[in-house]
Amino acid sequence: MSRRPRGKLDLDPATVKQARALARKVGRPIVTTAKKHTTVAVERATLRLAGLEGADAEGTPWVNRLMDVVRADTGLEHGVALPVWDALARGEAADLVTLAQKASAGSVTFRLPEGRDATRARTASRKQVGRGIKRIDQRRVERDRMIKRQGDAPRTPWIYLIVATGDIYEDIPQAQQAAREGADVIAVIRSTGQSLLDYVPEGATREGFAGTYATQENFRLMRAALDQSGKELGRYIRLTNYASGLCMPEIAALAGMERLDMMLNDSMYGILFRDINPVRTFVDQRFSRQVHARAGIIINTGEDNYLTTADAIEAAHTVTTSQLLNEYFAKEAGLEDWQLGLGHAFEIDPEVPDSFRMELAHALLARELFPDAPLKWMPPTRHMTGDVFRGYLLDGFFNLVGALTGQGILLVGMMTEAVVTPWISDRDLALQNVRYVMNAAGELHRDFRPEPDGFIVTRANQVLGESLELMGRILEHEHGLLDAIADGTFGLMKRPADAGRGLDGVAKKSSVYYNPASEILEEA
């Protein structure tokens, strides 16, 4: 046999093809379901794209106020656009804010327009929502221009650091300092529980629980600060936030309009880990991914979460499966390979013999299975014990796997994980660790060829095989993925399609349903 091995793992192209075919087969019915439904969050995102901002005196956003009244009058199933722009055309108010104010005061009644009235509403809504999409397009062009002018991150992996003070005005200097210390990407962790709020808070916020609220104003403030840092440092600093939870589509729209660069955006995370209704999640997911595709935003998927709850060896194939599904859902929504920060993590118990070889096998599998995706490599958390010295070593090995397998985005591990939120010295030491490994072994992947039929190659192929089996089992369910999620095939959680948070915000589209944002995004 003198055949040249394919890549470092010699993955069988037919098996890889079959894996993608299975993912498509699992994912397609979900897309069909998503297309048939809308949610309050998708409709509110549409209003945001049309330029409706701000909140009432109690802090309830006008998009929620308006949505609630429209829903009470005409239902959710026709979408928000027809009744709202019909009311504007009828002269009920001069603009959306006034309309929202009047509606919440009870002085406007909405109706579902028909015939020429419907055509008029459709045209007007498309024009106005189109301006929001245009703003997203302009922000994308602006990003490209700034990267050209300021310069891009000097190398891959991009170094990804987190700030999480709860106070946007504390986050800003911390983020700027992190950029100075070498971060290429800053992620602002959200306040605990924001994913379960069915509205996006307003304005600059100074109080959060273990994180800072994602608001349009906070996005704007941090973006401006990092643009300033980029200018100072001569490299564009990317900004990350979370398009997840009940307001995923709205957050995605805000991110696009405020030029965020990466968004956490997993197809199943909300269902499994937040008990959000599956249908709500898949509908919101699809819309938010379409927005991200349009905005040139890189998504980060959440496969690392599987490994924080399940065993990282036993559950390795669930990561691969989820990556394949995330890839399918992403591409279906228009995202390109360079936008797929598929997630995975270094979470094997370090006491297990050969744990490092196994980590290497898993990371290499992700790399070879998705050769053109940036991949998001997540550091150990589960086996960080508070022994900071041992943790520092573990992070070094994590960095080494990153270097050996060409990861695109490296979330910097902190030796004080599970002890404190990172101190200035923790961050500095962590970055020294990354720099040392990249400097010493950054090119080692050129020399690194795992033994054909050796431990690493065998293990990687085994995980891929198990992933195919898992997808096969999913397809044996009557309703495929939805049933599999319901019976706990993923992770440990059973999440039936007719339960979970946000279910009452889902409706089957009527025959006259219209959403100008979806229409424009689908055309792309």
Add this chain to the structure above:
Amino acid sequence: MSEPVPTAGFETGASAPSSTTGEIVRPYGDTTGDGMVQISFTLPIPHSKVAEGAAAQLANKMGMDPALVVHAKPMGPGFTFFVVYGRVHHLVDTSKVVVVERDYPLLTPKEANAAIKRALRRRLTVVGACIGTDAHTVGIDAILNIKGFAGEKGLEYYRELKVVNLGAQVSVPQLVERARAEKADAVLVSQVVTQRDAHLLNTREMSAAFRESYPSDRRPLLIVGGPRFDEAMAGELGVDRVFSRGTTPGEVASYLVHQLTTQRKAS
């Protein structure tokens, strides 16, 4: 080969350690009684000779004498990180150590699952909610959601716990009804809003309702939690346990297991 752990400082001589009378110890570097410790910290000043002197001064004030600044590194323009080794002269008397013991053992999820399986031979059912107008599900979600809190997985993660999270703005009658329908072993209520003592009023209303609709020996364990509760108020509020700020899912799970598998032998 394990050597005997050196414990006593030389002031006490080499007498055999006794756990009842306690002992006098000091830190151990490489020689019994050397008192060597190592610390690291950051000072908000640029790196210079003065900065290193400042680090030594701090270490001296902390009781390290001599203090050896073995490493100093600038961190950005205005900060310096130090590693200091040195000797402390403090003695620790283990007989004077006071530890607040919790009245239930902390269990890992695995141990908790095993204990439930062993004692109940079925899953333990927990119903959780935010009652009244309180819409802050942060607390109940941190405890119940699999995502968890403070690095610990929530109760949903426990295989032997059946978790029914009713979410926010649940009325007391709804809660009682659901608890009955689910045959709840325990009811967890979270209250964040404290305006006009709403958290206390709601909790009393809740405990009264459970007392009314259950015979006293069949009533589920009632647990209330929130950042402003006083943990000593359980009796006054008519609940079995109050958890305050910083409580982790593991603590709640351990308490549930302790109460329901040992003391009450839930039927």
